[in-house]
Amino acid sequence: MKIATWNVNSLTARLQHVLDWLIANPVDLLCLQELKMTDDKFPLEVLKSAGYEAAVFGQKTYNGVALLSLHPMQDVHRNIGGFADEHSRVIAATVDAPGGPLRVVNGYFVNGQAPGSDKFAYKMRWLDALRDWLRAELAAHPRLVLLGDFNITPEDRDSFDPVGLKETIHHTTEERQHFQALLDLGLVDSFRLFDQPEKSFSWWDYRMLGYQKNRGLRIDHILVSEPLVAEVQACTIDRVPRKWEKPSDHAPVVLELRR
DNA sequence: ATGGTGGCGACGCCA
Numbered sequence: 001m002k003i004a005t006w007n008v009n010s011l012t013a014r015l016q017h018v019l020d021w022l023i024a025n026p027v028d029l030l031c032l033q034e035l036k037m038t039d040d041k042f043p044l045e046v047l048k049s050a051g052y053e054a055a056v057f058g059q060k061t062y063n064g065v066a067l068l069s070l071h072p073m074q075d076v077h078r079n080i081g082g083f084a085d086e087h088s089r090v091i092a093a094t095v096d097a098p099g100g101p102l103r104v105v106n107g108y109f110v111n112g113q114a115p116g117s118d119k120f121a122y123k124m125r126w127l128d129a130l131r132d133w134l135r136a137e138l139a140a141h142p143r144l145v146l147l148g149d150f151n152i153t154p155e156d157r158d159s160f161d162p163v164g165l166k167e168t169i170h171h172t173t174e175e176r177q178h179f180q181a182l183l184d185l186g187l188v189d190s191f192r193l194f195d196q197p198e199k200s201f202s203w204w205d206y207r208m209l210g211y212q213k214n215r216g217l218r219i220d221h222i223l224v225s226e227p228l229v230a231e232v233q234a235c236t237i238d239r240v241p242r243k244w245e246k247p248s249d250h251a252p253v254v255l256e257l258r259r
Numbered sequence: 260a261t262g263g264t265g266g267c268g269a270c271g272c273c274a
Contacts (some may be wrong), residue, residue, distance in 0.1 A: 013265090113274085119273095205264075208264085
């Protein structure tokens with residue numbers, strides 16, 4: 001069972017990349033962020049031809065998330081429960097995985113622009129609401145995966161310049177406390193269950209030759225609930241599509257589960 | 260070097 005997350009920065013612009021990547025990496029479940037399209041524009045039929053059924057929560061111009069699955073999905077939920085969000089940022093579903101039903105929560109977390117800004121305050125409120133809702137989700141679904149673009153570097157080693165970027169967006173103490181609060185619910189950062197290369201990142205700025213210089217951040221994460229930890233076989237970042245022409249600024253992250 | 264790249268949708272917003 002393989003589960004991947006990928007912020008594609010417009011599915012319109014990146015559909016061919018997604019299809020090409022799925023042919024090379026036929027994961028059971030692909031969780032997308034930043035579709036930047038409404039539901040009626042979503043390429044359902046093309047993806048169905050590729051073998052994937054989809055659950056979509058789109059939005060015009062910004063945001064938008066989707067689940068692409070080889071297996072049936074049930075109980076699809078859009079948005080954070082109990083939080084009136086104007087943005088389409090969360091879609092969850094229960095997937096009929098070979099190893100048993102799996103609750104998957106796919107999020108495009110708020111960027112937050114800069115500490116002190118209105119957008120940062122929204123990020124904090126959003127993370128509060130996510131934590132509160134996830135507590136209930138975990139109680140109802142012990143086998144749960146939370147993944148997506150968190151827009152948070154959990155630790156200094158997840159940034160190319162933790163000193164120069166100290167307490168700037170993606171690096172603030174408040175954001176990292178929120179990440180820790182998610183772990184405290186009983187979630188584990190699957191990437192850190194394994195030895196990983198130093199300077200492992202999942203996002204690189206388009207500007208200033210960010211990718212070529214590996215000036216990146218690890219902000220795309222796959223968290224698993226405690227009952228799943230023993231089933232995790234690998235978690236890797238696939239940098240290959242970041243090298244393609246007109247790439248997304250994010251790379252896919254892939255989780256491998258036993259069975 | 261005080262910018263820079265990219266997507267969207269119509270010159271600015273967002274990342």
